[in-house]
Amino acid sequence: MRHSWDIGLKASDVTPESVWKSRRRFLGGATLAPLALAAPALAQADDDAPTGALLPAPRDAKWSTDETVNSWHDITTYNNFYEFGTGKSDPSQYAGKMSLSPWSVQIDGAVRKPMTLDIADLRKLAPLEERVYRLRCVEAWSMVIPWTGYSLSHLLSHVEPTEDAKYVVFTTVVQPKAMPGVQEGILDWPYVEGLRMDEAMHPLTLLTFGLYGHELPAQDGAPMRVVIPWKYGFKSGKSLVRIHLQKEQPVTSWMRAAPQEYGFYANVNPAVPHPRWSQATERRIGSGFFAARIPTRPFNGYEKYVAALYKGMDLRRNF
Template structure:
């Protein structure tokens, strides 16, 4: 496949080269048959690894009612683009590394510890956690700090449902999310590019906002490994790195958590990291964005919307200087 590289180092395929999902799935099945029959060579096995093995175990369907109150009208990004163009540094820094290597990660059994300033701490397995509240499908924009965006149908429930179950104490002011960091399964964890495990955080009132989604699936199926299986957050008004993946621990805490990117480069990545076209990254503008899969490299850029278009969250930041608290 031919790619064009933009000045920010982002590889974007031409839309004419995006395979419809039904053809993509058929091709994947055909490749698997060839591989089982020992016909496939090294290149074919590489394709098999990237396009089949990296999917979550079983490709389980998730029954969920679409919540029309949380659906943007933009055209959804193709499944192929959303699952092969990813940031997930635990598997490498290249956009194709997660789909290439995430198949090694086992998503069952999986437990999540919920602890800290809560009246009802718990350690719960992923399937029980999935059943704590009715699942909903929501179509959200996701905006990356690097200047690209996607539109994805996610499946989950508002994180506020979990907050209600565990009953935070009056001391809880923030929520800290901690990802899996396993060198045996995640080759990127061997690199010092970030401090491991990956940690992110929200202020408690942000975490209570109904848009903040505890997410188990996308496109009507369980999350593919490369997209954060089996459990991630999606916080659509913030840059994508705030939507932490493969969560193993959730802590309710008094103090603002030390987060991975804020530790790595505090002058570039603030704790809040709200999508804000008026606050540039030190190395590039945030005023515009390119939608992945939309008419190729030379497509007209879109204007970036304040809070990624989710203006309902503005009240969370009343009186704050969003250039200072970036």
């Protein structure tokens, strides 16, 4: 069954999320089996309704989880986006000041066809696919989020990487007047993250343009971000303005700031504690502060799909 935003309905035509949640759940679970759908729907109460333009997206069922998705309110008001401050509510408070148009992304480095594309062209580069992922961050909290996007591999193949393309580096925009965290010097800006080439080409690595069938809100990384669901959230660079391919492993922002705590790989690994807390359990946002914590799963539950990328590696040393 197609989504309401597949067929050109207005936001006001969409079923309330409270009904949507009671009618269907994303199927697949620990095995991430294909998705089965009942009637389409979206927004909850008026203060928890998706905003922004509808983003047409056919459904990609393969990678979806059966866990209940978090509400729009959860996803858009509890964020890490240090350019706006270290508080979880800072992005929702300040990100509305960002300038999102015009927006272009430079793709360059070890590629045969370097190019700069605007956001409209990037969305058209491959069919948009909605996927539901569990994202966890180093603070040991997690969410289930319905992202809209396509595999990053589509874009990388389009620019034709050369033999020297061993790593992919993502750079986030810097808008000092709109981003109070930039003025505070929390990190060395711009924010930089990276992946090994085989990680970047994996179909689970998502170039993301939407949330809940609408364009991404600024606080969630508008107009384009990357999502790597088997890694901790800081790896998923937001509001990207450059994707650079290179031979050398990059020194990312958190590696530079605290190398003893944040490594290059950042795979979800409950067996490797953060120096200041355990990562063996996590708290699902929206479950209530006193809800029982749940076990953290290796590679965030995607082990069968991505563990082979790290065969022979010591994941305690390569954290």
